[in-house]
Amino acid sequence: MKLSRRTLLCLLGLGGAGATVGLWSFRRRAPRSSDNASPLSTDEKQRLWEFCEATGALLALPAIAREDFVSVVDAKTQPPTIYLTEYRNALELFNEARRDRSAPEAVKRLIDPNDHSIDLERRERARRLVLLEFIRLYLARGGFRRFGLSRWPGFAGGDYRVAQRPPGGRR
């Protein structure tokens, strides 16, 4: 059996022996630099928030606080502003898709791999660099619980399931 990329992505705890190299090597598409771009306007942030909320609604994930979302967006649009271009690209695609449908339906269109009406390169960037980030934000803020799991990397709080007995006994 050959390990699929997904399986490899999920393999955890490769240990101190080179785990770092393995994890980062999955990087496929770097955000585009946008050092000279103007910062996000209040209106753009509001629309990004609507995009994020629509993502949560489409995927039936529990709500997150707007302040949490804004703190992430603010952090990622501080210099070096590598994410400004990506946020704006995703926002444009979202706004375009939203013209004739609801916000969650617009997100669904961006997610749908069979919808070829959107420029593939731009959509892939929006999916991998923005939508995935929104999804992880929801999961990290507790959305993983919806699927019966008790913990998610990046979730800095709450409990997790602990083995009932200490390792190995006392041999």
Next chain:
Amino acid sequence: MSPRCDVCVIGSGVAGGVVAEEVLAAGRRDVLMLEAGRPALMRDHRTWLDAWMGEPRDPFAAHTYAPAEYVSTGDPRLELRGGLLRARGGSTLHWEGMCFRLKPEDFKLHSSVSLGADWPIDYAALEPYYALAEQTLQVAGDASDPGHPPRSGPFPLPPFPAQAADERFIDAMAALGHSTQYCCIARNSRPIHGMAQCQQTGTCQYCPIGGRFTGDQLIDRLMERPGFRLLTGVSALRLIFTSKKRAAAVEILDQSTGRIDRVEAETFVVCAGAVESPKLLLASACPEWPRGAANDRGRVGRALASHAVQTGTATDRAPNRERVSHELAFVTTVSRAFDTAEHQRQGKFLLWPLGTRAPLDFMLLAGEDAAQIDRELAAPRLHGLTFQLEPIAQDSNYVTLESGQDALGLPRTRVHHAQDDTVRAGAAAARKSCERIFAEIGCGDVTWTPLDVSSHFLGTCRMSDDPGGGVVSRELQLHGVDNVYLCGSAVFPSVGAANPTLTIVALAHRLGRLLRERHA
């Protein structure tokens, strides 16, 4: 004017930091530390977000070797890129934090099984320094666990609990009569030294809160000490000898100005790791040492070793009704049942389980609905086992100078590493042991990754009482030189199965105290 100091430490990794701390504890000494790398931004929220949200990005990419800076040959090749960092604080900036002591038999490899080399010191001599090292690295563990070598005291921090996903491994090991234990790890199971408690989120390669020990934390504390100075972006080019037995200065390159200067000192301590330390000695060739400092016998750079690692995975035969998933992205349970004297001849190894985590993020991005996701979560789990096997260091594996310069103004590096038949045979035996464990867990066929090599670089300036057998003495003093010492993974005569950092730090405490006594 050229900087002067009592003690010049070359390298700001954890070994250099501990030596400096010990020397400064005596008072009335000043220490100048040289670091070729630059400070990395640590505990930064934005960097953490960049690393873990959206597309993963290596926050330390600018602090490791570029591919053009070294030539690596052999099979499997050792890559300097990624594993080794050249930055303020050294490679522990991105380490996993596993901290295991070597065992008494590791110090007597050749005496026991006629392979490799013995250490000139034994476990008992290093034990008090292991205790200090565990304090320095803030190690969490349980001293009452089976598998530990003799210890004089408890761990400074309590262990992290095992996660539910480890239970099947723990049960299978018990059924086969093998012990397991909590992973000894340099993570803060309680707040310590002003740093927060580890939140166990598993985003460990870049911790936003300082929840585990990293070398920069030690340097930060040193910066507050009178008598300590640090120069970053300054490369040590060569040691300058006034006689065969004495180095008077180290020639340095200030990367920001391009200026070449000298640092004069009474004592030099080279703590630049198993790659850059031998390179500095080789680059110090002079009329007194025509083949490089302490290299009349050609030992410098030889006997490079790195743990062999391999991971097996197998699918459970039973469905995952409880939807157990690997919840923490770091190791919480290990076994040293195969890291014993009786396994030394065939190749001893450390063993830990790893699991799979449901990739919810990618499932959702792929448009999978709740029912599809639940079916995947309840499907039979993939179990994994990784072993870390002791290799026998071979002189044919080496580090040396390559033509040209790297980005830090240092000579480029040539590294050669190949695994021999003893490693391959040891790995075959380890796989058999693991396959019995997989069967006990209830798994089907096992798939193995290729036999690989770790990012642990060990040996190259071996410790030996005999100048013909090594580069430094048991006091870590260069053979034939009165005032140059070398500390770090480079001095290991043999490597055991355990991760090396705790032993590096124990050796650094020991050397620091020795220097304190010698200069009292």
